[in-house]
Amino acid sequence: MSCEKFEDLLPLYLEGELAGEERRRVDEHLAGCPSCRESLAFYGELETALVSRRDLRPSPARAAAAVTARLGLRRRWKPLDAWIGVPAVASAGFILLGLVLFVFRGPVTVFFSEVAERILGLFGEQFSTGLSRAVEAWTSGIGRIAGLGNEWVLLSIYAGLFALIMLTGSWMVLKFVRE
Amino acid sequence: MEDPGLRGESDSALAAGAREGSEKAFRKLVERYHPMAYAVVRGVLGDRSDAEDVAQEVFIKVFRGLSGFRGDAKLSTWVYTIARNEAINAARKKDLADASIEDVVVETPEDSRPDEQYRRKIRREHLERCLSEIEESHRLALELRYMGEMSYTEISEVMGLPIGTVKTYIHRGKVALEKVMNRSQFVETYKQREHP
Numbered sequence: 001m002s003c004e005k006f007e008d009l010l011p012l013y014l015e016g017e018l019a020g021e022e023r024r025r026v027d028e029h030l031a032g033c034p035s036c037r038e039s040l041a042f043y044g045e046l047e048t049a050l051v052s053r054r055d056l057r058p059s060p061a062r063a064a065a066a067v068t069a070r071l072g073l074r075r076r077w078k079p080l081d082a083w084i085g086v087p088a089v090a091s092a093g094f095i096l097l098g099l100v101l102f103v104f105r106g107p108v109t110v111f112f113s114e115v116a117e118r119i120l121g122l123f124g125e126q127f128s129t130g131l132s133r134a135v136e137a138w139t140s141g142i143g144r145i146a147g148l149g150n151e152w153v154l155l156s157i158y159a160g161l162f163a164l165i166m167l168t169g170s171w172m173v174l175k176f177v178r179e
Numbered sequence: 180m181e182d183p184g185l186r187g188e189s190d191s192a193l194a195a196g197a198r199e200g201s202e203k204a205f206r207k208l209v210e211r212y213h214p215m216a217y218a219v220v221r222g223v224l225g226d227r228s229d230a231e232d233v234a235q236e237v238f239i240k241v242f243r244g245l246s247g248f249r250g251d252a253k254l255s256t257w258v259y260t261i262a263r264n265e266a267i268n269a270a271r272k273k274d275l276a277d278a279s280i281e282d283v284v285v286e287t288p289e290d291s292r293p294d295e296q297y298r299r300k301i302r303r304e305h306l307e308r309c310l311s312e313i314e315e316s317h318r319l320a321l322e323l324r325y326m327g328e329m330s331y332t333e334i335s336e337v338m339g340l341p342i343g344t345v346k347t348y349i350h351r352g353k354v355a356l357e358k359v360m361n362r363s364q365f366v367e368t369y370k371q372r373e374h375p
Contacts, residue, residue: 017346043355044238048308057217058231066207067238073202108364123374 005037006030014043050156098158189351198245209238212255215337216262218327222319223266233269239260242280259337307357317352324349 006029012018013026046079120128188207190230196204217234224230240261248257310318323334335342 008350008354012346039357040374043353044341045355046353046360049302050321053303053306053326057214058208058234060213061233063213063217063231063238064206067209067235067242068206070235070239073205117237119290144263156250 003033003036006036008035010040010043014040014047091162091169094162094165194245194248194250197242197249205242212258215255215323215327216258216328218322219259219262219319221316221326222322223263224270225318229269233266240265245298251338255333260332266315286373305360309356310360313352313355317348317355320345320348321352
């Protein structure tokens with residue numbers, strides 16, 4: 001086989017594309033042919049030079065930023081998914097319940113007191129009275145410390161819970177929805 | 180920097196996300212296919228300084244065409260086709276002769292100025308000039324392989340050619356480069372880089 005034929009095989013030889021008998025014949029030829037060895041060195045260097053050209057390539061992230069800027073794309077909010085409505089519905093329900101309790105605080109308080117008393121009655125009168133006093137002492141105690149009436153203490157606890165739900169909801173929205 | 184949130188997303192998921200207006204998905208799509216698009220543009224245009232602008236234009240076209248892309252073709256093939264057409268149009272518009280390498284003063288690699296950075300620049304320009312002289316299909320395959328870092332299978336898919344043909348193109352491209360380059364001086368200058 002002529003040198004020209006062997007030289008044609010050298011790029012494949014370098015890429016490991018030759019096997020068996022073909023590879024062995026190239027090895028034998030290279031051992032006795034300085035010209036083909038020079039050619040092999042060329043292809044090796046060419047491979048290195050072609051790979052090194054990658055530094056000409058702009059960074060994909062930079063290119064993506066340039067393209068989105070040219071298109072005027074901005075980060076945007078996706079429409080609310082169904083599950084994202086959960087904290088929203090919970091907050092709305094909480095507000096509604098708060099309003100109902102506030103507007104009908106007289107009858108509601110009586111109703112809940114009766115229900116609570118009946119439930120607590122199951123545990124015995126002594127336990128029921130003790131617990132009611134403890135709750136009363138706790139709310140009035142906070143009220144005294146803060147200089148507020150019992151209803152304001154309950155309202156502030158309520159507002160705190162509401163704020164907690166809203167913060168959790170906002171966090172979920174920011175974490176999962178923002179594009 | 181690659182967004183870890185979309186690293187494993189399939190092409191169709193990225194295309195769907197970008198189509199629905201997700202900037203994050205579109206960015207990821209650009210990051211994934213920019214090396215290929217840039218390689219295609221360079222493969223078609225040869226040594227042209229506006230390759231980066233043309234590659235950006237490719238993704239402007241991709242964005243605008245996303246609403247019509249329904250996944251009948253692979254995303255890579257679709258982007259490849261847009262990149263190739265865009266590069267051909269760019270070449271036509273600007274008249275390649277005006278911006279061809281002949282107009283750029285390229286010094287030969289045997290220049291003996293000792294500065295390594297300068298020598299590297301000369302070698303690089305020499306290689307670019309030689310690349311621009313070989314057949315376009317061979318250059319395109321070489322660019323996809325080396326600049327685009329694509330496998331033979333990927334190249335064969337986007338170019339719509341059998342793997343054997345892709346290998347032949349790359350092989351012939353290298354042989355053609357050997358013919359147009361000054362082989363011994365090229366090796367010598369690279370040896371100087373390795374062992375100054």
